[in-house]
Amino acid sequence: MFREMVGGLRITLREMMTKPITIQYPEEQRPVPPRHRGRHILHRYDNGLEKCIGCELCAGACPVGCIYVQAAENDPQHPVSPGERYAVRYEINLMRCIYCGYCAEACPTEAITLGPRLDLADYKRERLVATKDDLLEAWPGFHPMAQGVAEGRGAPAPQTSPLGAGSSHQGPAGSAPGLRPPIPGSRGSGGGAAPI
């Protein structure tokens, strides 16, 4: 009996000496693995245009039907995305989402990816239906993947008016090399931010 007691205490004492593996969560955070599938992010091209073209393939691929997309036609003078079509409404019901990543897989323009964010609790159910404003990458991008590009950029433009070709507040971003988005339907070439 004594031997067992000593054996148990030895484990206890050994563990007392080791560093704890818990952290002070909200203040302290562990790095998230690069391929973590957390809350979705809607990306932009370097010229600020949204990558999403409102094609609804994500909604079609979604196994739980948690994505709602309503597309609309771009105003050629002030396009939101390259080409003719953009998503005027884009909503994801985060309570229903199973974070499978099929939406990202279906996306033809790599507009949607699942990001690192995993703190998705909230006090109100309504707030767990993420809208386009919640999901859309800020411009210039905050996302780690976009950081490198963002550094070389001039003054940021207001997020609400993505810039089109020839826009006066285009700044150096317009001259980003070789950034014509590979969108079918956009035939204009040359300057990076040439929609349509």
Add this chain to the structure above:
Amino acid sequence: MADASTVAELVNISVDGRPVEVPPGTLVWDACEKAGIFVPVYCAHKKLEPVAVCRMCLVEVEGLPKLQPACATRVAPGMVVRTQTEQVRKFRDGNLEFLLLNHPLDCPVCDRGGECDLQDFTQRYGPGRARSSITEKVHFDKAVKLSDKIMLDQERCILCWRCVRYYEEITGEREIVLQERGVHTVVDSFERQPLQSQFQGNLPEICPVGALTHRQYRFRARPWDLRRTASVCSHCSYGCNIFVDAREEQIARYASNDNPEVDDSWLCDQGRYGFPELNRPERVINPEARVGGLRQAVSYQDAVARAAGALLRVRGDHGGTSVGVLGSPRMTNEEAFVLQWLAREVIATPHVDHRYEPLEGISPEQFRLGIAELEGCDAVVVIGDRPERLSPVLTLRLYKVANKLGRQILRVPETFSAAQVVKQLPAAGRIGIVAAQADRAAAMGLRAKAGSAGREAAVLTITEAVNSRGCQDLGLLPNVGPGYRSLEHSGLFGRQLLEAAVAGQIKALLVVGDGADFEAEGLFHEALAKVDVAVVVTAWQGVASRAATVLLPGRTIAEKAGTVTNTEGRVQRVRTAVEPKFTFPSDLRILGDLAAGLGSDLGVQALAAPVFELLAAAVPAYRGCQAGLRAHWEPGS
């Protein structure tokens, strides 16, 4: 192709080893379909003549060295067709590779994506991958606005000519042409003039790819978002069969639902693009009642009880004839029948109508000729331009009768001399007479004249709204009862009724339906202001809803179930395509509950099917007709 006399000598052929018997002259494609074998095709269309330009339907015919287009080859006795051989597979594969060579592959932003033949056949028969680069494609104009209704994307076009042939064969307007040669061939409107046709909406539907698209539907939804309901177009009385495609309880588009007897798969633009009318947000969504001078929201039961109480009070004080009942030609047959029953039997008033202007001297004989029966006429007389204005799709049927069948079409002005017209008609054969209902007297006169000249003639009059014919058949009129039964006491017609209300003789009004015929009339406004009680069941905010003492939320035609009768007497079903924003009972149940409140029982549940049985018992012509058959009126009834 083959008429009834040749049915005896059917041709035996074999498709992929399956024996099929078809009439001589049948196309191989149709024979394959009959054998249950699908052959992919782009250029051929059931309503168009074959051209065999897309080469997608090539099949092997034993004894012939080269593959044959199934869409243009006619069957021969003993023909052996094979559709699944290695050679056919190779040709389909190669053909699709050619079609995709310059196709932009912008399926994600294409409105046709998800219901595109090019996508489907590529998936099923095509090459797995492209051998050419996406950057080497020949480019054409995208997003060409052909008109305010149609968008053209020349890159997506696979040059099947369906649109060109549609304009040539179906409408005769020839607005779209093929331009340039070889790889530069494009489809475009003639000299880039905007399309003028009133049948443009059919173009995106016959286009097998996303080259021609509706501007109204542009980027509104993907096919998998839509819930499809077979119903009837509510634009006019022609009764074109449609599919209502709805997204989130809003109508997103109308699509044609081929009924060879009525629309022959074509819709007019007024009908096809007219549905935003039904999506309007100005709806009545709550029962309301005037309580002590102030209108306020009340419960449904309370509203019905108040309506019934008010009507009973007026009837008690001034008699049943002091109540006027107004329906609408956009009600279903069931509602129209119950409403006239409610008026005549329950409220005991003869003053019931569904329209503003009086309608006298109508009989089923004025609707004897069926729409498809026009094709059996040797000559058709069209009186004035009103029939084709009321029901544009009629123009396409007349064009078919004239051009495909080579019959004589005689368009005469409203004021014509019957003797002169009869002289121009062929000496023998059946004569069809088409007129607007307003010209029914002239049409019947011409029929009598032709009859006395020894010609067999039949009349088709075109009514105005989707169920004008049903309202007339079922006696929602002050001068005839259900089944055109003559009445002992005629009531007042719509306008007279409102005049009597303004004069103070009518103390209460029961208004059911959209009231679109009345809303524009100042008299309606005055009458509603004058009467003591106005019970209104309507879907729309307007003059009636604002003036109502008791207001009950009604449904639009897209939200209710029942039957409507088209102008030739065909009883067709409308189905609930979208749900209203409220959960109150349907118009039909409101009428049933109102009758119960007035102390009468309908005898059956206030649902479309039992009420139809009830009305078929009262109007024998309607018996067994709700499956899309024409009501059969005995001559002279």
